[in-house]
Each structure stands twice: as structure tokens, then as C-alpha cells.
Amino acid sequence: MVNIAVLGYGTVGSGVVEVLTTNRESIAKKAGEDINIKYVLDLRDFEGDPIQEKIVHDYDVILNDEDIKIVVEVMGGINPAYTFVKDALLKGKSVATSNKELVAKHGAELLRIAKENKVNFLFEASVGGGIPIIRPLNNSLTADEINEITGILNGTTNYILSKMSAEGLDFDTVLKDAQDKGYAERNPEADVEGHDACRKIAILTSLAYGKQVDFEKIQTEGITKITDTDIKYAKKLNGSIKLLGQSKKVGDEVFAIVAPIMIGANHPLFHVNDVFNGIFVNGNMIGDAMFYGPGAGKLPTASAVVADVVDEVKHLGVNITSIWSEEKLKLGDIKKAKYKYFIRFADSVKLDAVKEAFGAVTTVDAGISGEFAVITEEMSQENFEEKIKGFDGVLNTIRTEL
């Protein structure tokens, strides 16, 4: 029997308890050992809940108990999670976490500390909720050099964009609906401004290239500027607007961005709708692959956390290597990255002037009065920004891979 402790009895923490209870027998078979939750750390008490007998308020109880081989950190946030996780690893305990902020910020260091202490630091649930993506990147796509990772990494924004598209509603209306349904936070900034997706693409990119990508360095745009009119054009083009976290290798440089991007119906992520996530990977040998599933939610996320625990039970005393080092990956200057741009202009603008500024463009007619839209050829962001700066009458611009 292996004893573990769960830090935080919130949504994911209670999910971890539920998964380990419901599937106890089959999990024990796969892990080779029965897994016992000895402690749950939470500031609160849960009178009347069977979990109460395992609740402790003092982390030192867990840290100093040599019976505890694995610590599950599902509190979220940097502090005190970072200290708790680091101390656990230094004490020779493996850690499984769903905490994307922690992994994006301190992943490389914690992996090193785990290795030095012959334990493991695993974080499958930090990206894509229940979807297996971290382990496939670490262990399955090892024969490949990764050319591109593009993900729908945030369920809240994908739900909002899907619903705007399906029902022709505007952003504010759908955001309110998402908040009412519990799909979006009261303060939705981390989701709708792309910060959550940014941490996730930083983690995936770090793993793909083996060096630390600082998420602060990734240009991040949210979806608050996307209107129902933009979506009408996307539909007319048989396309869809998705908030994508993307890193692409061009020559020796890796470019990373989080932004709403218009994609076509033949893109593997086109059909990833509602709260689902999808991660597209292109490798130089495998070609295109895609991983799809629930990007959040209590049980799917807990399923990924517990899978990490099972892996750690199978590897007690043996470090599972990961090539993510503390060395920084110098990202390519995103201003040099090339995209086609979808641009909407007020009717007052002359198409000839657009062509003069942007070169060859394809016009798009979605039957919207008072305006028109074009798609440019590929151009660098730098080049695009310079041209758009001097232009009056621009209603909106969106990158496109159409």
C-alpha cells in the first residue's frame, strides 16, 4: 500500500478523492499497489463529510510523515503551492499537480529537484484537463522533432466562441451565460484575455524543445475584441475563430503566440467545440496528430492527476526523465512571425487604397452592410502593424490560417 496526501479539497481535490474511491480496485491493479489517501490538507473543516477524519491543517504533518510517498497538489496558485511542492520533493516525496501557474513558472526547477532526489514531478492535468498530452509529448513523440503545437487550451473561451457562432450572439451576452452556468469565473480575465492559454502553451513548448519558455515573453491576445460580425464572416468563409495557443518552429527559431485565429473546416481543431480542448501537434516524422477531450472539469482533471499518481507509484525511487531544462529558450521575435490577416473596413475605405497598402488581397462578402472585409497574403506582424497604423476605418483584424 502506498500512502498519499492531497493538498486542497476544492473541485479537483475532491475529484481526486472520488476517482481513487470509485476506481480503487482497477487503479490498484494498474499501479501494482493499493493507493491510500492518508491526509487531505485544507484550511476548512468538513463536518459530517467522511473526508473530515483525514483533514489536517498543518502541512508539516504531511511533510514529516515518512509514510507519505506522494503528494497531490491541487490548490492552484503560486503560493504556498510552490513552497509545499519544493519541500515535498526535497523530502523525497513525488508530486502530482494540476497547477498550470506553478508548472509554467517553476516547472524546470521542480523537475531538476525531483531528479536530484530520485522522485518525480508530474503534471499531466496542468494542460488540457483530462486529455493525455504531457505524457505523449514526453514519452510517445520522442522520435520526432516538433514543428508545431497548436491548441485550443481554454474551455471557457472555446465555449464562448462556439456559442457566439452557433447562436449568433455577441460576446457580452455569451460571457454572462457562461458565468451563470459556471463555465466562466466572475472575474473572467485569466480566461478571456488568454492568460490561462498562455501558461499552457508555455508548458507545452518547454516540453517540446526541452528548454524553459517564460510565459511572460509570449505575446497574448484574448477574445474580448471578437464580435458576432467577425463570426459571420468566418462562417461565410466556411471557417471558425478559435483562441489558439501556438508555437511553431521556423528554421531554427520558435515563435509562440496566444491569439484568436481563424481556421478552416479542414483543420483538425475546427470541430473542437464547446468546453472541449484539442491539441494539434505536427512532428517531422509523424506528420499531423491531434488529441481531443475534456479540457477541464472535476473528474476529467482528477483522472489525469490520478494517472500521474499511478505512474509515480510504479516509479518509486526512480526518476522518470523529462528533457525540460532550466536553460531559457529564446523565442523568435513574434513581430517577424507571418500570418495572413483578415481585416474589416468601413465602407468609406476604398478597396484600391487597401490593395495599395496591403498588396494582393481576397475580398470577402458576408452581406454585412456598411463595411467590407479582405484577407491579405502572408505578412509579418511588424509589416502588418506598420501598414494598418496609418489606416482609418479599420473595424477589426484577426490572424487567419484559412
Next chain:
Amino acid sequence: MVNIAVLGYGTVGSGVVEVLTTNRESIAKKAGEDINIKYVLDLRDFEGDPIQEKIVHDYDVILNDEDIKIVVEVMGGINPAYTFVKDALLKGKSVATSNKELVAKHGAELLRIAKENKVNFLFEASVGGGIPIIRPLNNSLTADEINEITGILNGTTNYILSKMSAEGLDFDTVLKDAQDKGYAERNPEADVEGHDACRKIAILTSLAYGKQVDFEKIQTEGITKITDTDIKYAKKLNGSIKLLGQSKKVGDEVFAIVAPIMIGANHPLFHVNDVFNGIFVNGNMIGDAMFYGPGAGKLPTASAVVADVVDEVKHLGVNITSIWSEEKLKLGDIKKAKYKYFIRFADSVKLDAVKEAFGAVTTVDAGISGEFAVITEEMSQENFEEKIKGFDGVLNTIRTEL
């Protein structure tokens, strides 16, 4: 440096050499060791090809060379692959294979022998080509009990059905085109009759439930009876006909089948077209997940084989456990499995007679003259077969999940 031998210099074998050569540096970094191909076993010589210096014709050279730690078996077929693989494992060499016949037939035994000899027997490429699915089932979905695995597991038939659907062509015309393009064999039986998909769903089901599923026990139907008219109806229903390998847990029983099944546009496999494969998995905690990618092809398949080699290099002398035992999984009687059925009748049949026999049905009008079609409620195969037996004027029947 770790020395390996490749058995068979055909499509996949030469792909393995190409992957290991092209990505040598990044693979060495991930494996922690340089990987060197010391021998390639093939009956042929390859004069003028740099591989010639590594070619051996006698397997004993490989078997008796203690330097060889890993054997890559990409010859296909049961004999002599089975003997070669077994002997390698008994000699303390790990094996990576893409050979679905071998794995379906002898997987459980070879896994046991590998375990007894503290080596590994891995077979990621045997299902889904380059798509990571074996390792995710073994290592990522361990917190879940699997309710369903449904896969588009054969690229040839998916290409044929996709092209029939996209271009309104009949089966024979498209099969010929696929043969001309090299997507289908001159003798296409293994693909179009579902035998290939059958072995693959047997492997996935064995891994999901930890017991041996004999592929001979799986009811297998191919796509040769699917007509362009059937596809017109499917389109009218906003659906699609796919050759699916499927295993579903209902209560304590697992039902497995390979058959063409009509699915709707909201099914994650609906958009898996052409030679791509997709594997849908439902777990009791994660819910729905899907893995998508190239189901065949030289480099994608080799990518999966080499990923296994990397895993084996990282686990020299340590067995990676898998729960697939030699104990037989007694499949549920497929005659009791329930589906809705799509049935086409000649105009001479009276709808009232259909309703009398099959109960409530939904009629489908695709504007085809001389016939009509219905979809039944869910019924067991046994029940369906009994009712359809006495019926004249049945043009075709297809299971449906619409």
C-alpha cells in the same frame, strides 16, 4: 551507446532507419543514449545502398550478439516473426514491433516472457500507425475504467468510404483508384473485409481490460456491401458511414465488433477522413477523449516504432508493466448487443408491414426512386436478424448510432 537490430528492410524498416538517422541527435537527447543500428536483417541485398554494410541474412548473428539490446521487428506476419521475437526476449533483448498480427495473436504471451526476462515488448505502431494510443491506454488512462473504445483503425477503408462520400462514386471504382494510388493492396481482403481492424480492436480491448481477447471471436463485417446509395442516405441524415472497430462495456460484459456503422456529425470520429485514423475512448472518469493522426505510412509508423525503442533504451533491465494477461476475456454474445438499424426496402414493401415487424421506425427520404429507408429503435442483433429473415425486398442494412 545502445546497439539495436532491425528485422526487415521493407517500408517500415527503412522508415525506422530514416527516422533514427534524420533525428539522431534529438532522439539521443531524449533517450539519454545514442542509438546505433548495428544490423538490418533482410533476405535481400541492397547493393549500392549504405544500408548494405549492416545487412545480415542469418538471425543468429543478431541473437548471439550480446551488444544488441533491442530488436525492432517490422517484418509482419506470424512466422518467422513470432519465433524471432520470442527468442530475442528469452535472450534478454527488448523488442519493439509494428506487427499487429503478432501482437493480436501472441501479445499476452510475449508480454509475460518480456516480464520474466526483465526486458520489454512494446508495440505502439501496431494500432493507429503513428498515433499514440497504446502508451496512453497503458500509462495515461490508468485512473479510468474504460466504457468504450471505438476506432477508425484502417486507413484504406476510411479512404474508400471518404472518397465514395465526397465524390458519389461506387465501391469498385474507388477501390481501383485506391489500388492505383498504393493505398490499397492488390489483394484488398484484409482491409476491406475488416480483418485488419479486427486485430487492432482486439489489441486495444485486451489492453483496456487486461485480458486476452481472441480476434477470431470478434464478429467482423467489411465494407464491400456499402453502396453509393447507402452513402446518399447517410448524407441526407447529416451522418457518415465508417468502418468501426468497437468494444463497449455493458454491465459486466464487453461486446466487440468490427462493422460499418453510421455515425452523426457530432461524433468525434465523424470528421476523421481519408487515410487518417481516429480512436475514441470513453472512460468512467475522463468521459470522451479522441486520438487522431496518420494510421499508416512509412514515417508515421516508424515514428511510433522508434518512440518504443527510446522507451526501451530508458528502461534497459526494467520491465514496463502492462496489465494484459494471458487469461481470456470472455466477450459478451454479440447477438445480444443492441444497435439501431438503418434498413433500405424496395418500394414493393409496405411501410405498415415494416412497422409491424420492427416496431416504431423513423423513415428517411433521400429522394431515391424505387425504394425507401427507415431507422429502427435499438434492438439486439438476434432480434433484428430474426425479423429481417422473413422479409422480402430488403436492399441493405447498416447499424447506426445516429
